[in-house]
Structure formats: structure tokens, C-alpha cells
Amino acid sequence: MALIELKNASKGYGSNGSRNEVLHDVNLSVEEGEFVVIVGYSGSGKTTLVNLIAGLEKADRGEVRFDGQPVKGPGPDRSLVFQNYSLLPWLTVTENIALAVDAVFPSWTKNEKSAHIEKYIAMVKLSHAAHKFPKELSGGMRQRVSVARALSMDARMLLLDEPLSALDALTRATLQDDISEIWQRQRKTVLWITNDPDEALLLADRVIPLLPTAPATLGESIPVNLERPRDRKAVNHDPRFKSLRNELINLLLDAKGKQRSTVSKKLLLPDILPEDLNNANNFRFLLRRTPRRRNEEKREEIELIP
């Protein structure tokens, strides 16, 4: 049985009048121990998808199941790594992780907890910075702390929402390698969301494109049968990697090309209607409201074609 299962899940924002559906009939299943990466354009609803699985938001239609049970809210069985790290700035690295450990393992003794925390700080190679505050760390180090916090919860599933997109390319590469190495040791179920096709193919067992139709849907999944550990230098010359990358990028680009926004937008014209100055000395002219604007008179609807 799949660990995570989404059936025809849809989610939209806004109230009835200007409702905008972000995800439409999303079907997804992730098996236990699988590393699945979802690739999509920014703004195509990736974060919404993660929030649905994490339980931070509720699907409008369809169902989201975790281990057979419908997801009702966030829980310690699915830990989440946020795009913007979301570390609490008034707590040190150790304290930030301790907050998670205290919440998940309340019955542990102090020594067990601190040993557990130290283990995960060492795993992300931050032992030297254990007592620093997030503001004293670089972006990459902050994201390491965030990953350590998520791992320390010993959740069955790890959700990562664009964990590396805020980092520079070189830091991103080292963190990809580090996380990939940690995963090979632990073999947890991972759902990783990204906007970088290379990152997806380097890490994943299976890549699923999130097609930027409006509303977005998931495309056919692409299995990545490259053996691990994958060396980022060697893999660049691997013909299988090249053809997978071409397939993925073409799929995403084609979908973007076909995309045609049906959103019609009301145009607000700021121009002022001319006034008849022949009447300027008229008493009524003096008492008139401010100059009339065209957008008060008439609203024009036009269709935007990208």
C-alpha cells in the first residue's frame, strides 16, 4: 500500500466570485522508502501541494491519505523542510532542534534527547555551530539546520518544499550531495519539490512533472534508473541522464507553450475625462466632484494571451 495517496485532490483560493483553482484532480501515490521529486515552474502550485500533504491546508475536493488514513492536520509522522528555513531566530541551532525533539519524544530523558540532537547536528556537519543563532549562519547552514530538525523528528516521511532554491548554485550542489548521502543511509520516504530538473534527476527514484496548466495537474512520472551513488560530474556525460533530462525539460517546456491563460482581467484606466472649461465660471462646475475618470464610467474586459 502506498504511504501517501492523493486521489483527485483539488485546491483553489479566493472566494466564490474570483475563485482561482490552483490544483486540479491531482493523483499521486508514493511508496514507502521511495525518493520522489516533483518538478514544476515557480508559481504553479508546488507549495500548495506540499501543504496539502503536510496537512497545513485542506483539499477542496478529493482525498489525501497518509498510510491509509485521511490527513486531518499536520503531524509528527510527516516532517517538513520549509523553503525559507523557518528557524526561530531567538533560539540557537540546538534549541531549534530541541523544540522538535521535545515535541515528538516527550518521554525521553534529558540525556537521550541531547544525544539525539547532537547526532543530527553532526549528520548535517554543523557541530561547530551548535550554539550559534540562525542570524549568525549562512543560508546553506540555516537550511542544514532545517533539514536536521526535520530528520530529528524520525518521521516516516520527509517533505521538502524547494529546500535549496534560495541558495547559490555551489552551496546547492554540496547540499544535494550531502542530503543524498544521508538518504542512502536512512532510506526514508522523501517527497522533494523543486524547480530544477537537474536536481530532480540527480536525487530521485522517480520524477513527476507538475504541468503548468491552469489549474496545474501532475504529468506522467519518469523513473530514474541511474545507480547510486550518482556522481554529479560523471552523470553529466551519461547518455541515459542526458536523454532523461531532455525528456523532462521538453515535457515542461511543451506544457508551458500550450498553456493559455483564460483569465480575463478588468482594465483600470487611470485617464481623466476632459472637462468643458466653457462652464468653468458656473456655480455647478465649482461644486462638482473631482474630475471624472474613465474607469468610474466604464469597465473594459480584455482577455490576456501570453
Next chain:
Amino acid sequence: MSRFKLDGLLLPLIGVGVVLLLWQIIAGHVETRKEKDAFGDTVTKTVKSGVSPDLPSPAETWTASKPYIVAPFAKRGELDQGILAFTMLSLSLVMQGYGIALLIGTPLGFCLGLSKTFTKAMDPIIQVLRPVSPLAWFPLGLVLFSSVKIMDGGGKTAFGASDAAALFTIAICAMWPTVMNTAVGVRAVPQDYRNVAKVLKLSRMKTLWKVLVPATLPYMFTGFRLSLGIAWLVIVAVEMLTGRPGVGGFLWQEYNAGSYSRIILCILNIGVIGLVLDRLMSLVESRFKTA
């Protein structure tokens, strides 16, 4: 660098000098004249003249205030003490009232920030009560606490209705900036932090103490600082109404006694203490600006 020092020192001095000069110009001059009266005798007459004849000049103010400044902690009588002795009395009352204001205001602000329903229910009342002057609250305080009377060992009233009313007035006037800023601060806690609390499944108490309170602290301290300023404003009005010893009580007594120079001493003292309090609070505030 030297230019900066000059500006920092010289320009304020020029400002003070100009104000002193204006004061000297509008203050009354005392003239002694020798005149012949109707009987042909020479008498000396003192006449006050000037734009504001009763306003003492800077020099007179200094002479009259000197004993209060030179011996700032002297206690010659209940209502005749050194200026800092009065200040201490006022400050202790302010601190008690301010403490009550924070104890009530902070939780109230948190409730307002957390619950939209509570905000909707309380907002009209708060908006109406907020602009009410301390002078208006004081009589209500007297009525509310008319039965309060705590005796000390000697059979004197140690804490009576007027003391309770004074604390009530300070607390209820000084509370609002704390309430408002705390509420705004709680509402401004980034959704990211709330999401962390949700994903980690923190308990309500833990969410409050580990996430909401630290994230709100900078706002709370801005509120605390504004509240302290108001508490110090209110103390003068309260002391004038009760006549209890303190800076405001002394000011009012000296007005009634006609020694106008000491009024000016009181005003300057109130201003300086207010400035010192504000600076102290902003020091504390900047320490807590971690977020």
C-alpha cells in the same frame, strides 16, 4: 569629526540660550523706586512690570530652587522635601501603577491579537475608553475603591481610597499602548513561525512561550515604553488631585503658595525624568530586538 562635536554641543547650547533669552524678555522685572507720597515723604515702592509680570526670571528661578536642588534628598516636612525625594515618591507610585498596567495590558493584548471574535467584541469599548483623560478616571477610581482602607500599626491609613484610585488611574491610562502594540505584534507573527509550531505539533503553552511571545517581544517593548511615558504624564495630574507628596503635589502646592519659580523647577524635573525613563526603556527595548 571636530565639526560633528561642535554641532553636537554648540547647537543645543545655542537653543537653550535662545529660550533663556526669550524667557528673560517676557519675565517680569522688579523695580524699586523712590517716590514722594502725598505727604511729601520719600517711600520705596517695588513694582512688577513686563510682558508677564508674575513670571519669575531665570535668575530668580535659580535662587528660589537652589535649596531643593542642592539638597535633593532633604526632608524638611511632608510637603517640603528635596526635588529628588519628591521624584522618588512619584516614581514609586508610577512603577506600581505601571506594573498593574503591564500585568493587565499584556494578556489583554495577546487575547486581542489571537482571537478575532474577542477583538470584535472588545474593540468598541477599547476605542471609547482609550482617549479618556486621567482627570476623568480619578473620581471614578475614588468611587470604585471607596471602601478600601488598610491601616498600619500606628492606626494611620497606610493605603486608602485615594491611593487605590491613583493606582487605578495610572494603570488604566497607561495600559492602552501596551494593549494595542501587543495585539498588533501577535497579529504580525509571520505565518512561517505558526506553521513551524503546527508541523512540530507544539502544545498550546509551548506555542505561546516558544513562538508567539518571543516573536511579539519587540512590539511589546515598544508598547511598554509608550506606556511608561503615559504613566509619568498621569502621575502629575493624579498628585495634583490627591495632594499627596510627590512632584505633581509639590507643583500644585507651590502654585497655591504663590512661589511660581518652583513650578518651573518641577516642570523641568518632570521633563528630565521623563526623558531618562524613555532612554532607559529604549535601551531595554533594543536589547530585545532579536527577531
